[in-house]
Amino acid sequence: MLIFKSAFTGQAAIGGFIGAAVRDAMRRGITRGLMSNEAGLGSAAIVYGAARAKHPVRQGTIAMGEVFIDTIVVSTITALVIIVSGQWSSGLDSTALTVSAFNTAIPFGGAIVALCSTLFGFTTLVGWCYYGEQCLEYLFGLKITTPYRMVYIGLTFIGCILQRENLIIVWNVGDIINAFIVVPNLIGLLLLSGVVARMTKEYFKKDKALL
Numbered sequence: 216m217l218i219f220k221s222a223f224t225g226q227a228a229i230g231g232f233i234g235a236a237v238r239d240a241m242r243r244g245i246t247r248g249l250m251s252n253e254a255g256l257g258s259a260a261i262v263y264g265a266a267r268a269k270h271p272v273r274q275g276t277i278a279m280g281e282v283f284i285d286t287i288v289v290s291t292i293t294a295l296v297i298i299v300s301g302q303w304s305s306g307l308d309s310t311a312l313t314v315s316a317f318n319t320a321i322p323f324g325g326a327i328v329a330l331c332s333t334l335f336g337f338t339t340l341v342g343w344c345y346y347g348e349q350c351l352e353y354l355f356g357l358k359i360t361t362p363y364r365m366v367y368i369g370l371t372f373i374g375c376i377l378q379r380e381n382l383i384i385v386w387n388v389g390d391i392i393n394a395f396i397v398v399p400n401l402i403g404l405l406l407l408s409g410v411v412a413r414m415t416k417e418y419f420k421k422d423k424a425l426l
Contacts, residue, residue: 217298246390249397252285256393257400258346265349272418275411296320340371 253259259278268274293313297303302316310332317324344367351359374385404411 246393248286249393251290252282254282255401256396257403258396261346261349262342270418272415
């Protein structure tokens with residue numbers, strides 16, 4: 216109720232006319248959404264393309280499930296805990312807000328958030344390392360693998376020790392690079408939309424026939 220009431224109050228309507236506020240909210244929402252589930256980014260296709268699947272539509276359906284779990288389930292649970300716990304008005308933000316909310320809701324909530332963040336962060340590092348490695352191997356061959364991993368580990372270390380305004384630079388660079396990735400991928404999706412639609416219809420039509 217709080218979410219819907221806040222979205223349709225007079226204050227929200229007035230704020231909606233402030234271009235800078237809307238632009239910043241959209242930028243943060245889109246970029247964080249991309250980092251959450253990679254939908255539309257095209258990077259996850261590198262992993263899904265390497266999977267042994269009986270049909271590409273089946274693998275695509277699994278990929279859609281990932282987006283649902285990441286965004287709808289995990290993010291909604293986090294938002295509800297923050298609101299129900301009352302910590303949304305505490306003045307905290309980012310990870311500190313989430314930790315505080317979970318600490319008030321369940322025993323060792325902050326420790327659980329820390330553990331989950333560690334696991335999410337580690338798997339993200341491994342995943343993106345694989346993405347970059349596969350792309351560079353395609354362009355330059357296997358000889359690029361070792362130098363790439365060394366550079367990747369070095370940049371990861373630098374990213375870990377940066378703080379405050381320097382950390383914001385990392386986020387901004389990531390957002391800019393993601394934008395360069397999204398544009399050609401979305402163009403490719405539009406051009407291939409007809410092929411995807413045809414294959415999807417054929418797949419589910421065949422599946423119904425078996426039933």
